[in-house]
Amino acid sequence: MTVAPALTRVLSALLLVSAGAAHALEPAPLGSARCAQAFDGRRADAGICQDFAAAPRLPSSDPWARSALALWAKVMDPVESLTERQTGIVLLSPEARQRDGRPFPPAAWICPGAPPVLYVPHELLAAVYGPTGLGEGLLAFVLGHELGHRLDDFTIDGCAAAFSGASDRQGELERERRADFRAAFYAARAGLDPRRLLSRDVVARFLESEFQVRKSDLDARRAALEDAVGWLDAFEATYRGALALSLGGEKGSASRLLASLDERLAARGVPLPELAFAQALALMSDAAAAAPWLDLLDRLPAPLEPLACRAVHPAHAAYAEDPRDGRVRADPVRRDAARKLLERARRLLDRAEDQGLSPLAVASARACTALALGDPATAIGASNKADERARSATPAVKATLAANRALMRFAAFLAEQPAPAADAPAALKASWRAALGARRADWVAHPQVDRYVASLLGEPATPLASEAPRCGLATTPPPEAALASLASDPTWSAASPAGTCPGGWERRASLGPELTVCRREAGPEATLVKVGLPGLAEPAWPAVDASIVLVGPPAGALRNLESWACGCDRLTARGTSDLGETAWLAACPRLGVPLALVFADGRGRVRRAALLPLR
Numbered sequence: 001m002t003v004a005p006a007l008t009r010v011l012s013a014l015l016l017v018s019a020g021a022a023h024a025l026e027p028a029p030l031g032s033a034r035c036a037q038a039f040d041g042r043r044a045d046a047g048i049c050q051d052f053a054a055a056p057r058l059p060s061s062d063p064w065a066r067s068a069l070a071l072w073a074k075v076m077d078p079v080e081s082l083t084e085r086q087t088g089i090v091l092l093s094p095e096a097r098q099r100d101g102r103p104f105p106p107a108a109w110i111c112p113g114a115p116p117v118l119y120v121p122h123e124l125l126a127a128v129y130g131p132t133g134l135g136e137g138l139l140a141f142v143l144g145h146e147l148g149h150r151l152d153d154f155t156i157d158g159c160a161a162a163f164s165g166a167s168d169r170q171g172e173l174e175r176e177r178r179a180d181f182r183a184a185f186y187a188a189r190a191g192l193d194p195r196r197l198l199s200r201d202v203v204a205r206f207l208e209s210e211f212q213v214r215k216s217d218l219d220a221r222r223a224a225l226e227d228a229v230g231w232l233d234a235f236e237a238t239y240r241g242a243l244a245l246s247l248g249g250e251k252g253s254a255s256r257l258l259a260s261l262d263e264r265l266a267a268r269g270v271p272l273p274e275l276a277f278a279q280a281l282a283l284m285s286d287a288a289a290a291a292p293w294l295d296l297l298d299r300l301p302a303p304l305e306p307l308a309c310r311a312v313h314p315a316h317a318a319y320a321e322d323p324r325d326g327r328v329r330a331d332p333v334r335r336d337a338a339r340k341l342l343e344r345a346r347r348l349l350d351r352a353e354d355q356g357l358s359p360l361a362v363a364s365a366r367a368c369t370a371l372a373l374g375d376p377a378t379a380i381g382a383s384n385k386a387d388e389r390a391r392s393a394t395p396a397v398k399a400t401l402a403a404n405r406a407l408m409r410f411a412a413f414l415a416e417q418p419a420p421a422a423d424a425p426a427a428l429k430a431s432w433r434a435a436l437g438a439r440r441a442d443w444v445a446h447p448q449v450d451r452y453v454a455s456l457l458g459e460p461a462t463p464l465a466s467e468a469p470r471c472g473l474a475t476t477p478p479p480e481a482a483l484a485s486l487a488s489d490p491t492w493s494a495a496s497p498a499g500t501c502p503g504g505w506e507r508r509a510s511l512g513p514e515l516t517v518c519r520r521e522a523g524p525e526a527t528l529v530k531v532g533l534p535g536l537a538e539p540a541w542p543a544v545d546a547s548i549v550l551v552g553p554p555a556g557a558l559r560n561l562e563s564w565a566c567g568c569d570r571l572t573a574r575g576t577s578d579l580g581e582t583a584w585l586a587a588c589p590r591l592g593v594p595l596a597l598v599f600a601d602g603r604g605r606v607r608r609a610a611l612l613p614l615r
Helices: 004-017 045-053 061-083 121-131 135-152 169-189 194-199 200-207 215-247 253-268 273-288 291-295 332-354 359-372 377-390 395-418 425-438 447-457 481-488 561-567
Strands: 088-091 109-110 116-121 505-510 513-522 527-532 546-549 568-576 581-590 593-600 606-611
Touching: 045 109, 061 088, 061 121, 061 135, 061 169, 061 332, 109 135, 116 135, 121 135, 135 169, 135 200, 169 194, 169 215, 169 561, 194 215, 200 215, 200 395, 215 253, 215 273, 215 505, 215 513, 215 527, 215 606, 253 273, 253 447, 253 513, 253 527, 253 546, 273 332, 273 359, 291 332, 291 359, 291 395, 291 593, 359 377, 359 395, 377 395, 395 447, 447 527, 481 546, 481 593, 561 581, 561 593, 568 593
Parallel strands: 088 116
Antiparallel strands: 109 116, 505 513, 513 527, 527 546, 546 606, 568 581, 581 593, 593 606
C-alpha cells in the first residue's frame, strides 16, 4: 500500500477549489465526440454543467471549504479504493450564479468529464454549516448519493451513461433509490451514524435538497435509505457469523461466504473493509496447514504442538491460525496453493487499510501473513508496527502481540540456524541446543514455543496467565435456561427454503440463497445467520449449508467465564479483539450448549456468544 493515491486525491480536490487553478481537473468539453451526452433528466443538463464550469470557486482557505473537503476525503477515499474510479469536486463561491442571474439551488450536481466533477453550490454549504444548518450529516448524504450516480450512471471513462428508458419515471426512481442506498453506507464510512441521522430528520432535508424530486417519490426514497440502515446490522451479523464458521473449524466456508458477499458489495460500490479483513483471515486459516513457513519446522528434533499467530481483529469477530495438523509435510502443490491464498490475503489487507480499517488490526494480520509466507524478518517488522499502534491497548491485546512476536523470533532463529539432521554429530547438536538456550528469553511469551524449548533443554516451562481459566467453583453451574433452550432448538439449524427463515424467526435481510439474516420473534433477542452456497470445482471449495445464532450476554452465572471453565469439556482460546476480548471455542454439553464461541473481556465477563451447529 502507498499513500500516493490518497495524497493525489487530496491535492486534486484542493486544486479544484483554488481560484487560480480552475481548470486543473475540468471535465472534457460538453458535447465533444468523447462524451456523447445522455443525461437522464435528473442530475443536470449540458447547460447547467456549462454554468458550473464558468462559475467562481470558493477559496480553499475558506473554513467551510476546509470542512467540506475533509468530509469529502472521508467519503471518497474508501469508494475510490474499492472502485479505482476518480471523481473531482468543486465548491462554488457565494457569487456563483446561473446564466440567468439566479443563484444555484442548495443541491449538488455531478457532470461528465475526465474525471466527472461534483459541484457543490455555496447555498448547500450554508444549509450544512450555517447557523441553522443540520450539520455534516446532510452533506455526507449528498456526497454519497452523487458518488452513487458516479458509479451507476457514468461510464468508467467519465461519460454520462445512456439509458434506454431515460424518460421512464420508474427507471429514474430506481436509479435514485440505488444512489440513496449507497449514500447511507458512505455516510457510515465517514464516521456518521445513519440511524441517528434518520431520527434527526436529516434525510428529509437531504431529499428536499435533491433536484426535481417528486413529492410522490419521497416515501420510496426514504424507504431505500431505511433499508440501507437495516443492512448495516445485517452486515455486522454476517461478519460475526462468517468468523464463527472459521473458528468453528468449517474450513473454506467462511472464505466462500465472505467472497460472495464482498463481490456483491463491490458491484454496488459499497466498501466494507471489515469484510476484506475477515476474508484475509479466513484465507490465512485455509492456508495454515500448508503454509510455506512450516518448512522451517521440518528438521526440528521432536514434534511441536500446534502454533498460533493471532491477528488482532475488529471487536465483533475472532480468529486464530492453527498451522499444523500433524507432522505430515505438505506436498509442493498444496504449498503453492497455500502461498496463493496468503498472497491474496495480503492484497485484501491492503484494500482494507485503504478503506479505513484499524491500523492495529491490519498490522497484526500483515505480521501473521508474512510469517505464514516464510518471511519472519518482514513479520517482525509488521509486528513492531502493531506494537506502536497498541501502546494504549488492553493487556489482552498486548499479550497476544507479544506471543505473536515471540513466535516470529523463533521462526527467524530457525531460518538463521536450522536444526541439525537426526544423524548429525553430537557436537553439532549440542552447539545448536546451546544457541537455542541462549535465545530462550526471546520466546518465553509464546506458551507452545516455550514448552517445546524447555523440553529440549530439560528445563521447566514458564506458565502464562493467558492460558485457559481454571475452575474454582465447588459445583458445576446450572445451564442458563434461555441459552440452553435456544441451543437445543432444532429449528434454527434445520434446513429451510433458500432465502427464508425457519418458524419463529423473522427475516431481516437476504441476498438470495447465499445469505439470510433473521431475528427471533419471541423470547430473548437472537440473530440467525443462514449461509447456503454450492460447491465449486475451482477453486476447490465445498458446498456450505450452515446456520449460526448470535446472542448477547448470557444471564446468571454464565456471565462469568469461570462458570464456562467449570461446565465445559473443552475451552480453547481462538482469538483476541482490539477491545481486549478473547474468543473461546467451547464444547459444553453439561451447560446445554454443545458448541459455541464465547467472547469474554479481560475481567472474565462474557459479552456475547455464537452458537454453532454440530456436524
